[in-house]
Amino acid sequence: MTDTAPRARRSDATRAAILRAARARFAADGYDRATIRAIAADARIDPSMVMRYYGSKEGLFAAAAEFDLHLPDLTRVPPDRLGETLIRHFVRRWEADGTLVALLRAASTNPGAAERMRGIFADQLAGAVARTGADPATADRRAGLVASQILGLALTRYVVRLPPVVGLDPEELAAWVGPTIQRYLTQPFPPSHASDG
Amino acid sequence: MTDTAPRARRSDATRAAILRAARARFAADGYDRATIRAIAADARIDPSMVMRYYGSKEGLFAAAAEFDLHLPDLTRVPPDRLGETLIRHFVRRWEADGTLVALLRAASTNPGAAERMRGIFADQLAGAVARTGADPATADRRAGLVASQILGLALTRYVVRLPPVVGLDPEELAAWVGPTIQRYLTQPFPPSHASDG
DNA sequence: CGTCGATGTCAACGCCTGTTGGCCTACAGT
DNA sequence: ACTGTAGGCCAACAGGCGTTGACATCGACG
Missing domain, CATH: 1.10.357 (Tetracycline Repressor; domain 2)
Structure with a gap:
C-alpha cells in the first residue's frame, strides 16, 4: 500500500493494446475521424472497455498523446x-x-x-x-x-x-x-x- | 451573346453567402467539425440549399478551397x-x-x-x-x-x-x-x- | 390572368457517434 | 468448494450528422 504501483493488474495488457491502437488511429485519421469503435476493434476489445479505462474519448487522447521529445542535453x-x-x-x-x-x-x-x-x-x-x-x-x-x-x-x-x-x-x-x-x-x-x- | 454565364441569377447572393460562411467555418473548425447545418445557419438559409447548390459537403469544400497563391513574377x-x-x-x-x-x-x-x-x-x-x-x-x-x-x-x-x-x-x-x-x-x-x- | 421554373422551407430518413448500465465469466482469497 | 471482484461483452440510448423529397412561394413571361 506504500507502493504507487503495487502489482501488475491483469488488465495492463488490454490498457496497452488500447493505447497502441489509439495512437495509430489518431495518427492516421486525426481526432474526429478516429472513432472509439474503430480503436476498440483494432485492440480486439469492446468499445465500452475504452470508457472504463480512460473515461472518455478526450481522456483516451490525453493518455495517447503523452509525448516526450527526449531532447538531448x-x-x-x-x-x-x-x-x-x-x-x-x-x-x-x-x-x-x-x-x-x-x-x-x-x-x-x-x-x-x-x-x-x-x-x-x-x-x-x-x-x-x-x-x-x-x-x-x-x-x-x-x-x-x-x-x-x-x-x-x-x-x-x-x-x-x-x-x-x-x-x-x-x-x-x-x-x-x-x-x-x-x-x-x-x-x-x-x-x-x-x-x- | 455566347457568354458562359449569360445572366445573373437571383441565387448568386445566396451562393456567395454560403461560400463565405463555409470558408469561415472550415478555417475555424476544420473539415469534420464544420457542419453543413452550422454553415447554413451562418448564411441564414436552410441546410438543404447547400446540397442543392454544391451537391455534397465534399463539393462545398472543393468550391470553398479554390485558392490562388497569387505569386508574383x-x-x-x-x-x-x-x-x-x-x-x-x-x-x-x-x-x-x-x-x-x-x-x-x-x-x-x-x-x-x-x-x-x-x-x-x-x-x-x-x-x-x-x-x-x-x-x-x-x-x-x-x-x-x-x-x-x-x-x-x-x-x-x-x-x-x-x-x-x-x-x-x-x-x-x-x-x-x-x-x-x-x-x-x-x-x-x-x-x-x-x-x- | 395563368403557367412554369427557380428559389426557399420543412420534416424526416438512415446512419454513425460517444456513452451507459446490466449481465456473464473467470480467477484470487479463504 | 465458495464467494467476491475485476475483466469483459452485449444491447441500447440519445443526439448529431449528411442527405432527401415533398411542399410553399416568388417573379418573369405568355
Missing part, C-alpha cells in the same frame, strides 16, 4: 552543431514513434490537442533552447522559429506528404535544414537581411 | 531578394484571406484537402521556383523545402498558435525567415554535407 553539444544535432534528433524521433504525428494531426482541429502541442514546445523545446545560453530576451522567439521549421517539415513530410519532401533522406534533411535551425538559434538579434554563411 | 525580382519577397507576400496573402488556413486545417484529416494542397504547391509554388532559373534537377526539392518553412509558419502562427510565433510582426518575420527561403532557393546543391550526387 544541448549544453554538451558543440555550439556550431546545434542545428544539425536537433534536426537529426527530430527526424529519428518521429520516424520511430507516430505519437507526434497523431498530436499534429489532432491539433489542427482539437483545441485540447493544440493546447498540449503548445505545452510540449513551451516546456521542452523552449526550455532546451534557453539552456543553450541564448539571450533570455530572445530565446522564446528563437524556439518558436525552430518549431515553425520543425513542425512544417513534419507537416509536409508525414501529413500532407508533399512528394519532394517525402523523398528527402535524413542526410539531405540534415544538410538543408540543419543550417536553418542553427541560424534561428545563434544568429545575432535582430537578424539582418544578408544571407547566412 | 519571380523573374522580375532581384535574385538576392527572392526570399524576402516571398515571405512578405505569403504573410500578406494569408493574413487577408482565411482560405489557406481552412485548407491547411482540413488537409490534416481530409485526404481530398491534402491532395488539393499538394496540387497547389506543385502547380503554383514549384512552377514559380522553376521559372527563377533554378536547376531543374533540384527545383522540386527546393520548392518542397520552401513549402515546409512557409506551411510550418502558417501552422504555428494560425492553427496551433504558438505564442512566440503569433507575436512576431511581419517585419521580424521577413528578417528571420526571408534568409531561410533565400537559402533554400539559391544555395548551391547539395548544401554542405554531400550524400548523393
Whole structure:
C-alpha cells in the first residue's frame, strides 16, 4: 500500500493494446475521424472497455498523446552543431514513434490537442533552447522559429506528404535544414537581411 | 451573346453567402467539425440549399478551397531578394484571406484537402521556383523545402498558435525567415554535407 | 390572368457517434 | 468448494450528422 504501483493488474495488457491502437488511429485519421469503435476493434476489445479505462474519448487522447521529445542535453553539444544535432534528433524521433504525428494531426482541429502541442514546445523545446545560453530576451522567439521549421517539415513530410519532401533522406534533411535551425538559434538579434554563411 | 454565364441569377447572393460562411467555418473548425447545418445557419438559409447548390459537403469544400497563391513574377525580382519577397507576400496573402488556413486545417484529416494542397504547391509554388532559373534537377526539392518553412509558419502562427510565433510582426518575420527561403532557393546543391550526387 | 421554373422551407430518413448500465465469466482469497 | 471482484461483452440510448423529397412561394413571361 506504500507502493504507487503495487502489482501488475491483469488488465495492463488490454490498457496497452488500447493505447497502441489509439495512437495509430489518431495518427492516421486525426481526432474526429478516429472513432472509439474503430480503436476498440483494432485492440480486439469492446468499445465500452475504452470508457472504463480512460473515461472518455478526450481522456483516451490525453493518455495517447503523452509525448516526450527526449531532447538531448544541448549544453554538451558543440555550439556550431546545434542545428544539425536537433534536426537529426527530430527526424529519428518521429520516424520511430507516430505519437507526434497523431498530436499534429489532432491539433489542427482539437483545441485540447493544440493546447498540449503548445505545452510540449513551451516546456521542452523552449526550455532546451534557453539552456543553450541564448539571450533570455530572445530565446522564446528563437524556439518558436525552430518549431515553425520543425513542425512544417513534419507537416509536409508525414501529413500532407508533399512528394519532394517525402523523398528527402535524413542526410539531405540534415544538410538543408540543419543550417536553418542553427541560424534561428545563434544568429545575432535582430537578424539582418544578408544571407547566412 | 455566347457568354458562359449569360445572366445573373437571383441565387448568386445566396451562393456567395454560403461560400463565405463555409470558408469561415472550415478555417475555424476544420473539415469534420464544420457542419453543413452550422454553415447554413451562418448564411441564414436552410441546410438543404447547400446540397442543392454544391451537391455534397465534399463539393462545398472543393468550391470553398479554390485558392490562388497569387505569386508574383519571380523573374522580375532581384535574385538576392527572392526570399524576402516571398515571405512578405505569403504573410500578406494569408493574413487577408482565411482560405489557406481552412485548407491547411482540413488537409490534416481530409485526404481530398491534402491532395488539393499538394496540387497547389506543385502547380503554383514549384512552377514559380522553376521559372527563377533554378536547376531543374533540384527545383522540386527546393520548392518542397520552401513549402515546409512557409506551411510550418502558417501552422504555428494560425492553427496551433504558438505564442512566440503569433507575436512576431511581419517585419521580424521577413528578417528571420526571408534568409531561410533565400537559402533554400539559391544555395548551391547539395548544401554542405554531400550524400548523393 | 395563368403557367412554369427557380428559389426557399420543412420534416424526416438512415446512419454513425460517444456513452451507459446490466449481465456473464473467470480467477484470487479463504 | 465458495464467494467476491475485476475483466469483459452485449444491447441500447440519445443526439448529431449528411442527405432527401415533398411542399410553399416568388417573379418573369405568355
